[in-house]
Amino acid sequence: MTRKTYAIVGLGLLGGSYAKGLYDAGYEVIGIARRQETIDYALAHNYITQGSTNAADVAKADLVILCLYPKLMLSWIHENKQYFKKGAIVSDIAGVKRNLVLPIQEALEDTDAQFISTHPMAGKEVSGIEHADPAIFHKANFIIVPTKQNSESAIQAMMDVADILQFQHISLLSIDEHDRMIGFLSQLTHVIAVSLMNTHDNDKLVDYTGDSFRDLTRIAKINEDMWTELFLFNKDILLEEIEAFEASLDAFKIALQNDDEQAMKNLFIQSTNRRKKFDKKPGKS
Amino acid sequence: MTRKTYAIVGLGLLGGSYAKGLYDAGYEVIGIARRQETIDYALAHNYITQGSTNAADVAKADLVILCLYPKLMLSWIHENKQYFKKGAIVSDIAGVKRNLVLPIQEALEDTDAQFISTHPMAGKEVSGIEHADPAIFHKANFIIVPTKQNSESAIQAMMDVADILQFQHISLLSIDEHDRMIGFLSQLTHVIAVSLMNTHDNDKLVDYTGDSFRDLTRIAKINEDMWTELFLFNKDILLEEIEAFEASLDAFKIALQNDDEQAMKNLFIQSTNRRKKFDKKPGKS
Numbered sequence: 001m002t003r004k005t006y007a008i009v010g011l012g013l014l015g016g017s018y019a020k021g022l023y024d025a026g027y028e029v030i031g032i033a034r035r036q037e038t039i040d041y042a043l044a045h046n047y048i049t050q051g052s053t054n055a056a057d058v059a060k061a062d063l064v065i066l067c068l069y070p071k072l073m074l075s076w077i078h079e080n081k082q083y084f085k086k087g088a089i090v091s092d093i094a095g096v097k098r099n100l101v102l103p104i105q106e107a108l109e110d111t112d113a114q115f116i117s118t119h120p121m122a123g124k125e126v127s128g129i130e131h132a133d134p135a136i137f138h139k140a141n142f143i144i145v146p147t148k149q150n151s152e153s154a155i156q157a158m159m160d161v162a163d164i165l166q167f168q169h170i171s172l173l174s175i176d177e178h179d180r181m182i183g184f185l186s187q188l189t190h191v192i193a194v195s196l197m198n199t200h201d202n203d204k205l206v207d208y209t210g211d212s213f214r215d216l217t218r219i220a221k222i223n224e225d226m227w228t229e230l231f232l233f234n235k236d237i238l239l240e241e242i243e244a245f246e247a248s249l250d251a252f253k254i255a256l257q258n259d260d261e262q263a264m265k266n267l268f269i270q271s272t273n274r275r276k277k278f279d280k281k282p283g284k285s
Numbered sequence: 286m287t288r289k290t291y292a293i294v295g296l297g298l299l300g301g302s303y304a305k306g307l308y309d310a311g312y313e314v315i316g317i318a319r320r321q322e323t324i325d326y327a328l329a330h331n332y333i334t335q336g337s338t339n340a341a342d343v344a345k346a347d348l349v350i351l352c353l354y355p356k357l358m359l360s361w362i363h364e365n366k367q368y369f370k371k372g373a374i375v376s377d378i379a380g381v382k383r384n385l386v387l388p389i390q391e392a393l394e395d396t397d398a399q400f401i402s403t404h405p406m407a408g409k410e411v412s413g414i415e416h417a418d419p420a421i422f423h424k425a426n427f428i429i430v431p432t433k434q435n436s437e438s439a440i441q442a443m444m445d446v447a448d449i450l451q452f453q454h455i456s457l458l459s460i461d462e463h464d465r466m467i468g469f470l471s472q473l474t475h476v477i478a479v480s481l482m483n484t485h486d487n488d489k490l491v492d493y494t495g496d497s498f499r500d501l502t503r504i505a506k507i508n509e510d511m512w513t514e515l516f517l518f519n520k521d522i523l524l525e526e527i528e529a530f531e532a533s534l535d536a537f538k539i540a541l542q543n544d545d546e547q548a549m550k551n552l553f554i555q556s557t558n559r560r561k562k563f564d565k566k567p568g569k570s
Contacts, residue, residue, distance in 0.1 A: 195534040197556040224553035249480040268509035271482040275505040
């Protein structure tokens with residue numbers, strides 16, 4: 001059995017990190033990017049074995065990973081799906097799954113390729129191939145989001161990718177489970193950080209800022225194009241999560257307004273007990 | 286000129302850290318606590334030069350630092366103010382100043398002691414003298430909150446304390462400036478962390494939790510007695526800060542509801558630019 005040939009479409013931070021991780025493990029990696037400069041950089045730094053600015057070159061790959069923003073991925077699929085090799089497995093890295101996975105699977109129905117969605121929960125605050133680093137995967141979760149369209153062998157192929165890239169933990173979630181989890185743990189937290197940072201124009205406060213404020217606003221530095229897309233793809237769930245948080249905030253506000261010491265203490269005891277379960281376990285990130 | 290004798294009233298995490306820092310710098314430190322066990326521990330571990338469970342022993346000190354919860358400090362002052370030495374300087378460590386500093390200064394008007402308020406912006410998630418450690422001050426801000434009741438020499442005496450304990454930065458704020466700053470940077474952030482942690486009963490999510498959620502909820506583990514007091518002392522300002530945050534969150538929610546991509550991007554660009562100013566400077570904590 002010959003080893004798989006991989007194609008990475010889009011060589012940004014994550015695409016570059018995928019390419020480098022697969023290359024370092026000895027695989028044939030075709031890098032596809034819009035700009036020749038990106039290809040040249042990837043070749044010069046041993047991220048890829050071949051590069052191309054021509055999407056048709058995905059035809060050489062057994063497994064294609066689309067490392068594109070969600071909207072661009074949808075249009076890319078419609079323009080280039082005819083190039084996939086017969087039996088090719090196509091995957092992605094998108095942070096949302098509803099309104100994305102099923103439309104792509106539908107678009108591929110008239111081809112011999114199979115789309116299986118995944119979400120590598122890893123990243124950095126910076127973008128671009130020059131910051132790519134497969135070490136970002138080593139303590140991260142890799143989520144596979146199979147649908148009834150997906151074969152066992154496609155699921156296994158993505159588990160293999162996660163193993164090659166040394167992800168710490170692999171899990172399988174449904175589309176709805178994934179987007180609900182991401183809506184709360186990732187999207188709501190970013191909305192809160194941004195909203196806290198936007199509450200005041202307050203750079204006089206820098207001198208007094210301790211770790212609490214810095215921790216809560218670290219993720220307020222945010223890529224506006226990517227996150228606007230992700231939020232709109234998950235709009236209804238994110239609105240529900242914002243409203244659930246607002247209700248929780250309101251419970252505290254009412255207790256404070258009423259000088260209700262016992263209600264405040266109960267909320268603090270609850271949050272303290274719940275947070276303890278989220279302390280990092282030894283050996284986990 | 287002889288060196289000052291200090292008294293620390295209340296040997297918890299902060300009182301213990303004050304005592305140890307002053308003791309290590311060679312000063313006479315009288316520790317006053319309710320329980321003899323605490324005194325014994327402090328003596329055995331070289332935190333204090335003398336200890337007492339009798340408040341009247343503050344009479345031996347030139348400078349008394351009250352390391353008590355705010356409400357207890359108010360009642361302690363009323364019960365024990367007659368014991369202060371003539372000319373004594375009395376200070377505190379409380380995290381709020383309105384409804385506290387002026388009542389204490391008023392209570393001391395019939396004595397020869399002067400109350401000058403300070404806030405060491407340092408702490409730990411744990412309490413008790415066994416966790417005391419003067420190193421918590423070394424990268425922290427020391428805020429002096431003088432009023433027109435305070436003499437230059439009292440302000441200087443507190444600057445000396447901050448220097449002895451090796452605080453990184455000393456600043457002077459008015460009572461209102463202090464409580465407004467704390468209401469936003471510290472109290473609002475704790476309310477947000479608690480409310481986020483209380484949004485769902487969600488320990489199934491632990492497996493998927495990344496740094497974003499952990500960063501935003503670290504301070505959701507909270508001492509319910511102390512923070513309930515602090516929040517109630519600063520109630521009106523904290524309610525204003527919660528409402529300002531809610532308005533900021535609402536601006537995002539409306540943009541999302543309306544699919545207003547440009548409004549969302551503008552909010553993200555604003556938060557990104559503002560957050561950059563809060564990045565830690567080299568050599569600063």
